[in-house]
Amino acid sequence: MMKYLQKIGKSLMLPVAVLPAAGILYGIGYWIDPTGWGANSIVAAFLIKAASAIIDQIPILFAIGVSVGMAKDHDGTSALAGLVSFLMITTLLSTGAVAMYLGVSAEEVPAAFGKISNAFIGILSGIIGSSCYNRFKDTKLPDWLAFFSGKRCVAIVTAVVSVLVAVILYFVWPVIFSALVAFGKAILGLGAVGAGIYAMLNRALIPLGLHHALNAVFWFDTAGINDLGLFWSGADGAVKGVTGQYMTGFFPVMMFGLPAGALAMYHTAKDSKKKAAASLLFAGSLASFFTGITEPLEFAFMFMAPGLYLVHAVLTGVSAIVCSLLPFRIGFNFSAGLVDWILSFKAPMAVNPWMLIPVGLVFAVIYYVIFRLVITKFDLKTPGRAEDDEETEDDVELSNDDYTATAQCIIEGLGGKDNITDIDYCATRIRAEISDYTQVDEKKIKKAGVAGVIRPSKTTVQVVVGTKVQFVYDEIKKML
Template sequence: MKDKIFGTLQKMGRSFLLPIAVLPLAGLFLGIGSSLTTSGYIAEGSMLYKFLCVLGDCGDAVFSILPLLLCTAVALGLAKKNKEVAAISAVFAYFVMNMANASVVNNFMDVETLQQTPGLISDFLGFTNCMNTSVLGGVIMGYIVSVLHNRYYNIKLPELLSFFGGLNFIPIISTIAAILLGSFMTLIWPAVASGIAALGIAVAKMGYFGTFLYGFIYRLLIPTGLHHVFYLPFWQTAIGGSAMINGEMLYGCQNIMIEQLRMGLPISAEVGRFYSGEFAMMMFGLPGAALAMYHTAFAKNKKKVKGLLLSAALASFLTGITEPIEFSFLFVSPLLYFGVHSVLGGLCFMAAHMLACGVCNNFSAGALDFLLYGVILGEERTRWIYVVLIGIVAFAVYYFLFKFLILKFNFKTPGREDTEEAVRLHSKKEYLNKGKLEKSAVILEGLGGLTNIIDIDACATRLRVRLQDGSRVQQDLLKQSGSVGIVLKGNSIQVVYGPQVSNIRTDLEDYIMQIEEEKKEGELVNEA
């Protein structure tokens, strides 16, 4: 039961990545459009000004429909077959849920009383006085659609109603479920909204320690892949704070940040507390750890690990993709990860909050986001210089602390392994060449073979696979295929490859399809 819940949360977390993947582009449009049109540098009414307004509005549109995107993505990600049917059914269901919600509010409830609770009801997607269930409503609706889809996608109805059976039944049953959920939400959501607001107030009252806990827990969850589930409520609900801007009450640090960008306001410290410290950790701290691992590598191995650690450090600095570095020491020394890195990460968040930094991001805290949401917006709006100062300190602390602990306890970080073969296990360029097998063949063998695979998915850096039997996994083969880390829990496995994982997944799926086609051709020949 525990493994099943964990597996569902993992799949839900990676489902979030599909809509989240478009946020950097939307944020780029919104950031450039808003920052340049509110800076006073461009004449209002000019062609360039109008173009930038269009750019900003297009970016804002993505954030406005994020609950709908998440609803669709969850249904798509959790559906086992015919995913496109689940996705379109989720779209139907989401609109019907909000229509039912708004209709019940307008016909059966006291709207004026509900309006006394700030942010509880609003006009949303054309629905008047709809309860603002935000991303949680979208995720819940998407999950319900996926459950109904997986159970009824092949349902058989009496012959008279057979047209409505099978896949055609899914949007029908989803619509009925949406009416029930939307109506039920009117009963429970006021209490849920009050609870979320209270939790947000509690986090705010915890002050700097609350910010430390956020950063600490965030890093702790990275190996499990559940960090997306953790941070999204802070971004999109009152847990991440509330603010009155231009007469409108906004909830969630991301929503507040977007409005502050649009209005040309300084990015408040209460928003930046959930973002700014990550830049210091990713752009400075982890590269410092990479340098420490290079300097502590055995002399004969330094040349071999130099490229590995340099590419990992650059990925962390430029794009904020940290798994290649983190997984290079996570398994050889959990102390370095959970006892040092996670704590230092939390301290980076806390230090940035203490200095009222307001540098935000919409994907990850690399140099590209730092320029867009920090430097371009200006020091007076973001206090980005203080993030750099924190980062310099973080680089030094990471470097000297990692170097001391690696040498003190003889941790087997890259380049310090007992055998030459072990050095190759951590190299992205090396993979098993036994029998001239290609990389996909090695990965497939490492996963226990074709018959051991239930489904394959991927997030930004990890290949995520559900297996028939986790004990059949051969981790050495997966490491030799270029993996920098492996998380095996029950019959679910995450294999960390870095940003190129999307291509690896596609190659693996193509290879599996080729095997299946060759198998079918062989069966036809035998029958003939």
């Protein structure tokens, strides 16, 4: 089950990668017309509307992205199936449709059906579409139905399955929606503390790949919070000084705290291993600062020093609490890095974006001091301190962009071509299915200059490559 949930989280990276486009369009539009939000400039209005075309359709993006991501061969047919499922479910369970079923006015229909077009349903539709594709793409029908054999029958089967799922959701969705709303309201009712709890859980769930489910509740319109959408649109429901509280606290951590923690890890590394540690930590810090992608850095110590990662999760929660208490709100479309910070300056719900500098510097000091103290006090095996860290002349560094050598090293470390049964990738990781776990050589894989190796089960190996993962994956696929 955990493996399946991780795969869903991985597939969400495809639609999430579209969001920076919305961020750029929104950012430029608000810079042009910071007060009218398009009312005073046709150019600004054009850009803002273009951005909203992406943000407002996040559920559909999720349906298509998850369906493609979870299909065994990532065929476009699965995308069509995911879209069919989403359209079927949202149409059958729309407020107007439910009012017709019940023979009542739209005002009497439970509020849950007014929110049926949301990220959760998008993900569910993607799962339905990909499952139907994987199961029925090779179906052979009798000659008189041969036209609908294979991939052509996938959308038809998906439609039938979606009708059945819609019937189940007719009874189940109001219960799920009520639970999500109750959880969201409980967190909202806790104010700054609630934001801190959310931020801490966000980091704590990353090793399991389940943080996306939590984000769907707070960032999108699954339970009526929609922190991300309201921050950039300023639509009804947005509150100046409140909207953005579930995003702001990540900026001091990703742009200042984690890089400072990386510096602490570098300073506490063994002298003979500082050079190797520096290449890994510096690359991870740059990714965290500029783009807000933290996985290369977090996975560098997450499993080597889980206690230190717990400290990081708690500090992220503290950052969210502090930022919520201050007159300070900024937001992102992708992640809390430099690019999104600059773009959010003129966003409708932005409040004192400049405050990131002093707050971030304070958290940089806190991270450095605490990380260094904890590492030395408990002799944690962070990069450059582990006993099995070996420096060899044939180590490959991703910074050299030698993807062929890196891919070859990873394949050999996974036990060779014959030991790999399936391979895929997400935002930062190569995910491989293997036949014999005893043939995996983690030390060999690490010589490829990767951030880390994770083994969730005896048949699964995840190689944390970083932001250049697609290029390494492409080379591996060629070699296989």
